[in-house]
Amino acid sequence: MGERMSRPDDAAIIVTGAARGIGAASAQELAADGWAVAVLHRNGRGDAEALVQQIVDQGGRALPIRADLREPDEVERAFETAQQELGPVLGLVNNAGVRADNLALSITDEDWQLVLDTNLSAAFRLTRRAMRGMLRARFGRIVNVASVVGPRANPGQANYAASKAGLIGMTKTVAAEVARKGVTVNAVAPGFIATEMTKDVPPAVLEAVPARRAGQPQEVAACVRFLASDAATYVTGTTLYVDGGMSA
Amino acid sequence: MSTTTDTTQVEQTVYKSLETFGADPAQIKREATFEELDVDSLDLAELSQIVEDEYGVKFKSSDVENLKTVGDAVDFIVANK
Numbered sequence: 570m571g572e573r574m575s576r577p578d579d580a581a582i583i584v585t586g587a588a589r590g591i592g593a594a595s596a597q598e599l600a601a602d603g604w605a606v607a608v609l610h611r612n613g614r615g616d617a618e619a620l621v622q623q624i625v626d627q628g629g630r631a632l633p634i635r636a637d638l639r640e641p642d643e644v645e646r647a648f649e650t651a652q653q654e655l656g657p658v659l660g661l662v663n664n665a666g667v668r669a670d671n672l673a674l675s676i677t678d679e680d681w682q683l684v685l686d687t688n689l690s691a692a693f694r695l696t697r698r699a700m701r702g703m704l705r706a707r708f709g710r711i712v713n714v715a716s717v718v719g720p721r722a723n724p725g726q727a728n729y730a731a732s733k734a735g736l737i738g739m740t741k742t743v744a745a746e747v748a749r750k751g752v753t754v755n756a757v758a759p760g761f762i763a764t765e766m767t768k769d770v771p772p773a774v775l776e777a778v779p780a781r782r783a784g785q786p787q788e789v790a791a792c793v794r795f796l797a798s799d800a801a802t803y804v805t806g807t808t809l810y811v812d813g814g815m816s817a
Numbered sequence: 818m819s820t821t822t823d824t825t826q827v828e829q830t831v832y833k834s835l836e837t838f839g840a841d842p843a844q845i846k847r848e849a850t851f852e853e854l855d856v857d858s859l860d861l862a863e864l865s866q867i868v869e870d871e872y873g874v875k876f877k878s879s880d881v882e883n884l885k886t887v888g889d890a891v892d893f894i895v896a897n898k
Contacts, residue, residue, distance in 0.1 A: 701866050704859075704863050704866075705837075705863070705867075746859060747859065749859075750859070750863075
């Protein structure tokens with residue numbers, strides 16, 4: 570049997586790193602589109618709770634869940650909580666990401682592992698877990714938040730670049746594996762977006778951006794919303810650059 | 818120890834799953850090979866998850882490689898329940 574063309578009404582979506590920035594904006598967009606949203610965060614309890622309240626006030630459904638995604642047991646626990654409290658998890662936005670910048674010569678094993686575990690391995694574990702229900706439902710939407718860094722160089726970020734390029738590689742292969750079962754897997758690749766993570770980036774970077782401004786988290790979130798929507802049924806394995814023309 | 822009831826029950830689970838994967842119900846029988854039924858490795862991975870959830874039987878990749886027919890899968894599950 571083939572795919573289901575539209576999202577079941579009770580479907581839930583997990584957004585990691587959802588307390589702030591692109592994750593929070595995505596959670597809001599997805600809730601507005603009718604998803605019940607699990608707002609995963611590691612140490613952003615206040616922000617996550619405020620975001621959930623905002624979504625609920627607007628008539629949506631959401632739940633804050635604290636989890637350290639570097640711990641496989643916590644990934645499993647968070648997934649189960651989302652499923653029990655919100656409904657079948659048929660959407661996943663792997664957004665949680667950290668930076669630990671240094672020239673490759675000086676990146677410690679710890680900083681390499683921290684970035685790869687958080688940005689890539691956690692995304693894989695959640696993807697593997699979520700696919701079980703998605704395959705059975707013949708419907709699933711996975712969106713991985715990658716970066717322009719990875720497909721292109723950025724000195725000082727070998728660990729971050731490896732994790733984001735890895736996400737794009739994973740996106741393509743998993744997409745090809747499950748496409749015929751109604752599960753789509755895509756990535757967005759944000760450029761310079763005004764968030765907590767980029768607040769220390771010098772404004773001179775904007776000279777490399779044809780749009781001559783930083784992007785807003787909402788501008789990435791709109792693309793996440795589209796890729797997770799019924800409108801994107803035939804879009805899979807792709808990477809949507811949201812970078813003001815930086816990669817053009 | 819397996820019983821006839823076990824085998825019938827497992828057969829039902831496996832047959833139902835194969836139908837969901839798109840196999841022709843008229844072709845699903847113990848002797849049918851997964852290849853004949855057009856059931857591929859992703860379908861078998863999904864079947865492994867269903868069986869694990871329902872019966873607690875875990876398939877290793879090497880186990881799955883040795884299952885050629887529907888009967889092989891049913892017998893494997895019953896023997897490992």
